Amino acid sequence: MSELKSYTISEFEKYVDDLRVSRDISLIQVHHTYSPSYKQFTGNNHITLQSNMRSYHIKTNGWSDIAQHFTIFPDGVVVTGRSLEMIPAGIKGANSGAICIECLGNFDRGGDKMRDLQKCAIAAVIRILADKFGINPETGIVYHSWWTSDGKKIGDYNATKSSKTCPGTNFFGGNSRSAFEKNLLPLITQYNNKKDSTQPLKSVESINDIIWELCNACIITDSNLWMKKCKEDNNTYWLCRKMANYLRGTL
Ligand SMILES: [Zn+2]
Structure with a gap:
């Protein structure tokens, strides 16, 4: 079994860049762990939680290894x-x-409120993997809830037919195909995978774009709070704008 290793998003980008995989890859499945949830995450027990999941999947479920290839943590760290x-x-x-x-x-309604760092990391990880394996995000990303428990594809969440609610009824606004297209897909397509961009970047001015850039770089964790600050205070807006354009290389 492979060693469990943790990566920040920029380290993950490099790790994926160097990967050589002989298996054909055409699909990215998205799940939530449900348990463990935010309650079990202490801020530094990534490997312990991943290792516990591996033990559970092997000993209790009888699988050959941990089910998943990657786990994305609330602080945006990725563990293999x-x-x-x-x-x-x-x-x-x-x-x-x-x-x-x-x-x-646990991203079912009433469960954990997803942190902005995790949101950014999810969009980033999916985009990095989609680019690496030539997967179109519009067709190659799927939720667990779009299948029945006997393995039939429904293509959308259906409360009576779906095997599970996974990745959660409140995951980026829901686990339906339309919630995915409205809330997660735009973050994936906007993610700025700098090394792959062939077009020169434009400088950012709008508060939304500025906050997205800072969130993407994992500099801020609460996008709503910083949007509010930028709207209320011109000096904060100016500083954030400088920072965002510095990060983009458009300053
Ligand atoms: Zn699942």
């Missing part, structure tokens, strides 16, 4: 799991050709 050379144990009927990503937390 099963080798990418192996098919995951993620969605019955959709495992061959897939990468399985787990987002640590």
Whole structure:
């Protein structure tokens, strides 16, 4: 079994860049762990939690290894799991050709409120992997809830037919295909994978773009708070704008 290693997003980008995978990959599965959730995350027990999940999947579920290839933690850190050379144990009927990503937390309604750092990391990880394996984000990203428990594809969440609510009824506004297209897909397509950009970047001025840039670089954690600050105080806006353009290389 492969060693469990943790990466920041910029380290993850480099790690994926250097990867050589012989298995054909055409699909990215998105899940939430449900348990463990935010309650079990202490801020520095990434590897312990991942290792506990591995033990549970092997000893209790009888699988050969941890189900997922990657787990994304509330602080935006990514931890590796099963080798990418192996098919995951993620969605019955959709495992061959897939990468399985787990987002640590319970994102059903009434569960954990996802931190901005984790939101950014989820969009980033998906984009980095999609670029690496030539996957179109519009067609190649799937939620567990779009399948039945006997492995039939529904293509959307259906409360009576879906095997699970996973990745959660409140995951980026919901676990339906339309919630994905409205809330997560734009973050994935906007993610600025700098090394792959062929067009010169434009400087950012709008508060939304500025905050997105700072969030993307994991400099701020509460985007709503900083949007409010930028709207209320011109000096804060000016500083954030400088920072955002510095990060983009457009200052
Ligand atoms: Zn799932």
